Each structure stands twice: as structure tokens, then as C-alpha cells.
Amino acid sequence: QMQVAESGGGSVQAGGSLRLSCAVSGATTIRKCMGWFRQAPEKEREGVAFIGSDGSTRYADSVKGRFTISQDNGKNTLYLHMNSLKPEDTAMYYCAAGDLPCVYYSDYGLEPYWGQGTQVTVSS
Numbered sequence: 056q057m058q059v060a061e062s063g064g065g066s067v068q069a070g071g072s073l074r075l076s077c078a079v080s081g082a083t084t085i086r087k088c089m090g091w092f093r094q095a096p097e098k099e100r101e102g103v104a105f106i107g108s109d110g111s112t113r114y115a116d117s118v119k120g121r122f123t124i125s126q127d128n129g130k131n132t133l134y135l136h137m138n139s140l141k142p143e144d145t146a147m148y149y150c151a152a153g154d155l156p157c158v159y160y161s162d163y164g165l166e167p168y169w170g171q172g173t174q175v176t177v178s179s
Contacts, residue, residue, distance in 0.1 A: 057081040057168040061150045064173030071140050071177070077133040077150030077170060088157035088167070089126065089133045093146035093175075103148070104135060105157040113157065118144075140177045147172040 063075040079089060090105035104114045104124035112124055123136040133150060153160055153167035160167045 057086065057152045057154075059150050059152050059168050059170040061148065061170040061173040064148060064175045066176040066178065067140055069140060069142055069177055069179050072136070072138045073140065073175060074137070075135040075148055075150070075173060075175070077135075079131055079133060079150070079152045082154060083131070085154045086130075086152055087154050088160060089130075089150070089152045090157060090160065090167070091124065091133075091135045092149045092151055093144075094149070095143075095146040098146075100149075101146075102161040105161055106133070107157050111157075113161065137175070140175075142177045142179045144175060145177050146175060148175050 058080045061077045067073055087108045091103040092100050093103050094100040103118055104122055106112050106124050121139045125134045149172045150170040151167035159165045
């Protein structure tokens, strides 16, 4: 069992930056993947960024070059650094963690452990 809790959302103007944080606890020895999803109103949930237990990362095309996923040395805190934000980045952002490789959550649709979500709003 893993527990996931996000923080750090807010409102920013286009071109600005935000950093999201996520505290992950539980089942640390079997945790294989942590990542961020987002969902905007009336849109499907989108996998934004992922980091595997080996440190490998992958990003959605829509955020490549603007967002960076990272974790602290203890691997219990996950971050999403968001730069050059655009209005289309407006969404509820969810932190996720799982005990399978990231591809199972990003591509195969398996359900990870979810946080409660944090709202990011980018105004033009």
C-alpha cells in the first residue's frame, strides 16, 4: 500500500513557472514508478511525466522541454518543475505511484496509487 499526497498547485500567468511536490510513503522497497497525470475539464486524463526506480524519465510530447520530473535522494518526494506554462496546461494534476514499471501506467492504463490532486491554472 502506498500513500500519495500532492501540494504546490496554484494560479500563474502564461510563461510563468510552478513546482508541484508529492510525498510518497509506504511500500518503498517495491515501488517501481512515480509520475504525474493531469486532467482538464471535459478532457481525458493524460500522463505528463514519469520516473522509474532506475531514474529513467519520460514525458508527454506536450510538455517536453518545459516540464522536469525529479525526486529527492530518499525517493520519497517527487517534484514536477513546470516552466513556460501555457493556458492549455490548466488542469488538475495528480501524483501517482506504483509497483510496476511506468509503462504499465502510462501506456497500458493500469491504475496506480493516486493523490487527491492539486489544481494548476494558467491565465493568458
